[in-house]
Amino acid sequence: xxxxxxxxxxxxxxxxxxxxxxxxxxxxxxxxxxxxxxxxxxxxxxxxxxxxxxxxxxxxxxxxxxxxxxxxxxxxxxxxxxxxxxxxxxxxxxxxxxxxxxxxxxxxxx
Amino acid sequence: xxxxxxxxxxxxxxxxxxxxxxxxxxxxxxxxxxxxxxxxxxxxxxxxxxxxxxxxxxxxxxxxxxxxxxxxxxxxxxxxxxxxxxxxxxxxxxxxxxxxxxxxxxxxxx
DNA sequence: CTGGATCCGTGATGATACTG
DNA sequence: CAGTATCATCACGGATCCAG
Numbered sequence: 498x499x500x501x502x503x504x505x506x507x508x509x510x511x512x513x514x515x516x517x518x519x520x521x522x523x524x525x526x527x528x529x530x531x532x533x534x535x536x537x538x539x540x541x542x543x544x545x546x547x548x549x550x551x552x553x554x555x556x557x558x559x560x561x562x563x564x565x566x567x568x569x570x571x572x573x574x575x576x577x578x579x580x581x582x583x584x585x586x587x588x589x590x591x592x593x594x595x596x597x598x599x600x601x602x603x604x605x606x607x
Numbered sequence: 608x609x610x611x612x613x614x615x616x617x618x619x620x621x622x623x624x625x626x627x628x629x630x631x632x633x634x635x636x637x638x639x640x641x642x643x644x645x646x647x648x649x650x651x652x653x654x655x656x657x658x659x660x661x662x663x664x665x666x667x668x669x670x671x672x673x674x675x676x677x678x679x680x681x682x683x684x685x686x687x688x689x690x691x692x693x694x695x696x697x698x699x700x701x702x703x704x705x706x707x708x709x710x711x712x713x714x715x716x717x
Numbered sequence: 718c719t720g721g722a723t724c725c726g727t728g729a730t731g732a733t734a735c736t737g
Numbered sequence: 738c739a740g741t742a743t744c745a746t747c748a749c750g751g752a753t754c755c756a757g
């Protein structure tokens with residue numbers, strides 16, 4: 498437990514860019530947010546939607562995102578289990594970042 | 608040499624977000640671009656402007672950015688040496704990404 | 718189906734000394 | 738001043754097994 502993601506340099510304090518990067522800077526965070534986007538999506542779907550990600554990373558990043566209030570997790574006490582993920586209000590605020598990344602990628606890399 | 612940054616998953620192909628992340632996803636790339644911004648800045652200034660970065664990472668990331676056409680490097684054959692870095696036209700296109708990150712950080716993390 | 722836990726390799730990052 | 742080289746480290750991320 499408490500496998501926090503933050504360690505980074507001693508002074509990420511006053512720089513909002515760094516602060517954001519601390520949460521969104523991983524290899525998968527933004528991709529996951531990008532895939533969830535405006536929909537209600539289940540764990541299995543998400544996994545299929547992101548080729549190449551391992552279950553561990555998917556769960557780990559999802560937990561981080563939930564912990565940071567960007568993603569909402571709703572588990573139904575059923576058999577078999579069903580868990581749905583959606584973006585929170587804060588999570589939606591990351592979409593401009595992702596869109597900017599997408600625009601940049603299309604203009605310069607494809 | 609040829610210390611490419613790309614490896615990532617086998618299919619970063621069609622996803623512009625991933626493609627961008629391949630170049631900008633490092634720990635320092637966006638911070639560096641953020642600091643260069645609209646100015647003409649020298650190596651030493653840049654180093655001072657980014658507390659916590661090691662010389663190795665600064666040079667390495669700068670080289671990557673130059674290689675990817677986001678940063679322009681101009682070296683003057685003087686003693687002592689003087690090297691100036693500026694954003695290229697493509698580099699400027701990353702500023703919206705950074706601004707989005709800054710906005711998000713200010714709204715949600717500070 | 719969801720997802721927690723552990724083991725482990727590798728790349729990414731850091732500190733420092735050195736060179737032109 | 739700018740950049741390189743080397744070495745040590747550690748977190749990231751992947752595989753696999755286990756559990757509700």
